[in-house]
Amino acid sequence: ELSASNLNLFERSQIMIDINTMREKYDMFVFWGSLEPALIKYSGYIKKDDIIIDSDSKKQGKKIMGVEIFQPNKLIEVNMKKTALIILAMNFEEDIYLTARRIGFSGDVYSDDMINFNSDLHKTKPYVVAEGKYTVEKHTQILISLLKEYGVKNIVVSPGSSNINFVYSLQNDAFFKLWSCIDERSAGYMACGIAQSTGEPVALSCTGATASRNYMSALTEAYYSKLPVIAITSSRDSFMIGNGIEQVTDRSGEIGKDIVRISIEVSPIHNEVEKKYCELNINRALSMLKMNGGGPVHINLITRFKRDFSAKTLPKCRTINTITGDDILPVLSGKIALYLRPSLELRDKKLVEMIEIFCEKYNAVVIGDHLSNYDGKYFVDIRLITEQSIKTEFDVLIYAGTLNSDIGLVSKKSWRISTDGNLEDPFLNLQYYFNMSLMTFVGYYNKQLTKRGDAKLYSELKCLNEKAISNISELPFSNLWVAQQMTKDIPQESICYFGIYSSLHNWNYFPIDKTVKCYSTVGGYGIDGTLSAMIGASMVNPTHLCFCFMGDLSFFYDMNVLGNRNIQNNVRIMVFNNNGGNSLIYDNGLPSADVSGQYAGAMNHFKKGRESILKDFSEALGFEYLLAKEKDDFLKYKGEFLSANQRPILFEINYCTQNDYDALNILMNGR
Secondary structure, three states: OOOOOOHHHHHHHOOOEEEHHHHHHOEEEEEEOOOOOHHOHHHHHHHHHHHEEEEHHHHHHOOOOOOOOOHHHHHHHHOOOHHHEEEEEEHHHHHHHHHHHOOOOOOEEEEEHHHEEEEEEEEEOOOOOOOOOOOOOOOHHHHHHHHHOOOOOEEEEEEOOOOOOHHHHHHHOOOOOEEEEHHHHHHHHHHHHHHHHHHHOOOEEEOOOOOOHHHHHHHHHHHHHHHOOOEEEEEHHHHHOOOOOOOHHHHHHHOOOOOOEEEEEEEEOHHHHHHHHHHHHHHHHHHOOOHHHHEEEEEEOOOOOOOOEEEEEOOOOOOOOEEEEOOOOOOOOEEEEEOOOHHHHHHHHHHHHHHHHHHHHHOOOOOOHHOOOOOOOEEOOOHHHOOOOOEEEEEEEEEEEOOOOOOOOEEEEEEEEEOOOOOOOOOEEEEEEEEEEEEHHHHHHHHHOOOOOOOHHHOOOHHHHHHHHHHOOOOOOOOHHHHHHHHHHHOOEEEEEEEEOOHHHHHOOOOOOOOOOOOOOOOOOOOOOOHHHHHHHHHHHOOOEEEEEEEHHHHHHHHHHHHOOOOOEEEEEEEOOOOHHHHHHHOOOOOOOHHHHHHHHOOOOOOOOOOOOOHHHHHHOEEEEEEEEOOOHHHHHHHHOOOOOOEEEEEEEOOHHHHHHHHHHHHHHHH
């Protein structure tokens, strides 16, 4: 006989029940999430008088009568032992399940897809009782699964209420060896002893309140002795901190510098993206147990106290493998892209030559944008391709360098190369982290193959990119149009800085000479220092023209630097003045600049002088001021702006906000 009282709805188990068996088993049915099409299929099997429906009478009218299930007294009137709750609102099944239990429903619970309307099913498929052994808390399951993947067998457990779900699940799994210790301070040192004797990672588990404080002495010992100890402290949600709730302590600032190497929090998950981040953060913590010398780590495990242990199996979780220079590196094959993000490594000409050989041998392509500053062969800036939704999927995406904007890449898996020890995973499909330099990585793989490829992938992407550029029709006077006109004429050996977001995105759609070095303040990705960074570069590169292309908000934020006494004649500043943060309005789905822009985009924030505040300010500081309000104006002054003038120049591009939006639509649609 099937009993769904503790059925793990969220695992979608193989257990099903047919509608005839349900009709015989239950006297009353409660439908939660009264979707009329879903209810109709039950009408031939269940009497109307036997149904309580969570309904909205305004929507359902008289077609389906019912009561609000959120009224606890209505549930109390029902004979729970012979009542089944059927969840129809599949996207909210977990919330519905928890609400039903909270308001006192103790009957059996099913989701709609667990009920089969094939009357012959029960004759051919026997039913089994749902006997599980793991908590239904998905994030806790993921933690347990990854502990197994990392070979963490020994767990020193201190009893409590908030870690019951975790501990009970562990003791039902023969993989783990549990050791009991009611004193957390002693438990911590026991873990140190086990780690010293076995050389293997050891975990600790304690409850909330002051229990976790007692780990600190032992974790300090583990830190300086570089012992792989995992302190798993269970607690309620962090948003309860400081609200007068018993046994809720603030752990956000308790981890000292020399206590653990990393501290993370593992919270309940509700969708696939949260699941991937949960896996990633646990991998980050567990990888630090041995990386770069090793040491203790801390995981704060949030619980919602679901006393449901019906999960029979653990989910298969993504393990991110850390590879060092001493390891045998994995086999590399398929469509390979090397994504080069901003990095000082690429200043090394030898490395550039090695990357070219790597691409030749593995039929790989180098991708990135202007900030990659890669001047070797086999490079394609595919931002325009991805923006136009031209499908480009790689088997392996290998990325190196620091933070950069997303350029819409799609890959089956990704590999990261860095010596910073961080399992950075912007694509949420990281398979390997290579704790080594890019030169070490490509050097290893270059030795594995002797044959040369045909550069087919590079040729295909290059052709797609060139075709996408050539298909762009006439753009209105805008940031994009100026970028289209300027990029091909920027003098060789120049230095360019781009304001974050709009200018950086727009200018990356068009190719720039490889000798031009490009930068932006993408580390913190803020608008507050791009102009100052360019001024700094111009001071130490007096023989190179230094350009800064930026929006009006970025300029006004950083304009004080133009009064610096060290500014030289090689400075060229172009300000796109569309009277506010255009991208803030359109890229965030706000109705229009006129309606939404006054505060969300700072439209009309700055007063205007006789002609322009930029003119008065820049000329007072010794700059030559240029102004373009239409295409002919721009073409008239373009040559002067690009020349080696005797004064620094500020060139204002003044145009209507709508132009940027219209230009981007044309570019993205390829027409």
